[in-house]
Amino acid sequence: xxxxxxxxxxxxxxxxxxxxxxxxxxxxxxxxxxxxxxxxxxxxxxxxxxxxxxxxxxxxxxxxxxxxxxxxxxxxxxxxxxxxxxxxxxxxxxxxxxxxxxxxxxxxxxxxxxxxxxxxxxxxxxxxxxxxxxxxxxxxxxxxxxxxxxxxxxxxxxxxxxxxxxxxxxxxxxxxxxxxxxxxxxxxxxxxxxxx
Amino acid sequence: xxxxxxxxxxxxxxxxxxxxxxxxxxxxxxxxxxxxxxxxxxxxxxxxxxxxxxxxxxxxxxxxxxxxxxxxxxxxxxxxxxx
Ligand SMILES: [Zn+2]
Numbered sequence: 649x650x651x652x653x654x655x656x657x658x659x660x661x662x663x664x665x666x667x668x669x670x671x672x673x674x675x676x677x678x679x680x681x682x683x684x685x686x687x688x689x690x691x692x693x694x695x696x697x698x699x700x701x702x703x704x705x706x707x708x709x710x711x712x713x714x715x716x717x718x719x720x721x722x723x724x725x726x727x728x729x730x731x732x733x734x735x736x737x738x739x740x741x742x743x744x745x746x747x748x749x750x751x752x753x754x755x756x757x758x759x760x761x762x763x764x765x766x767x768x769x770x771x772x773x774x775x776x777x778x779x780x781x782x783x784x785x786x787x788x789x790x791x792x793x794x795x796x797x798x799x800x801x802x803x804x805x806x807x808x809x810x811x812x813x814x815x816x817x818x819x820x821x822x823x824x825x826x827x828x829x830x831x832x833x834x835x836x837x838x839x840x841x842x843x844x
Numbered sequence: 845x846x847x848x849x850x851x852x853x854x855x856x857x858x859x860x861x862x863x864x865x866x867x868x869x870x871x872x873x874x875x876x877x878x879x880x881x882x883x884x885x886x887x888x889x890x891x892x893x894x895x896x897x898x899x900x901x902x903x904x905x906x907x908x909x910x911x912x913x914x915x916x917x918x919x920x921x922x923x924x925x926x927x
Contacts, residue, residue: 667919671912676904679911683902693911701918747854755849761882764889774899777892782900800897825858832886832893 649807651712651719659716660707671700674717677802678724684797685728687786695731699724714811718804721812725794732790741791746826746833764839777835784834792827799824848876850883861891 658666675696682692703723710719732738752758764777785793798804798812809820853876859865860873877884 755851
């Protein structure tokens, strides 16, 4: 989705009312996203504030090929990653497949697919799953956490994620798939810890 | 049609969850689900994880307006200063 040209022209001319409307619309999402990336609310506020002021300065160079929302997210994301890297807290993505060992050489299940709730229960109740998911998401590498936050929590389309993360659509789909597998594996690991 | 490899079926599971797979791929996927309890369990887990992930969202912070005011102050200052 491209930007609304009228809105973009107003933003580029520094129209305060349009800026306030755009920030009011996307601010909660940007702050929520940055908080989950940085795991520090105060730091996230600083990062988002700096990113938005920087967006204001740079919007003259924005071509409007993506939505303003995706463009703002990209600025916030890059700044958050820089901060994490500067503090040596950026968790890089592992090379391994979280489902390694599940399948044999014929592509069949080598072991039975493990249950989230090994001892008797049929399924996790909703609240326990959400609690466990939150912990699991916060523990994921940032390259997987960002794609899941944008996709599952903030409802970004693949196209918006491409623009926000500067990736091709095929690449985004692969990252979403891998990130979901990693999240499922992390929930499973949490389940094993809870049961032991 | 030979019994599909579970690994190949599971490689498509994200597309199914997102409703991005075509009708043929969907039909093959769910035909496999009907026969394979392990893939069925995996699919349900992934679907539940995706569905519940949205519920991990935080409440919007109460002090968001204050932050936006600070941004707007900086923006106004930048706007009135042509340097
Ligand atoms: Zn199977």
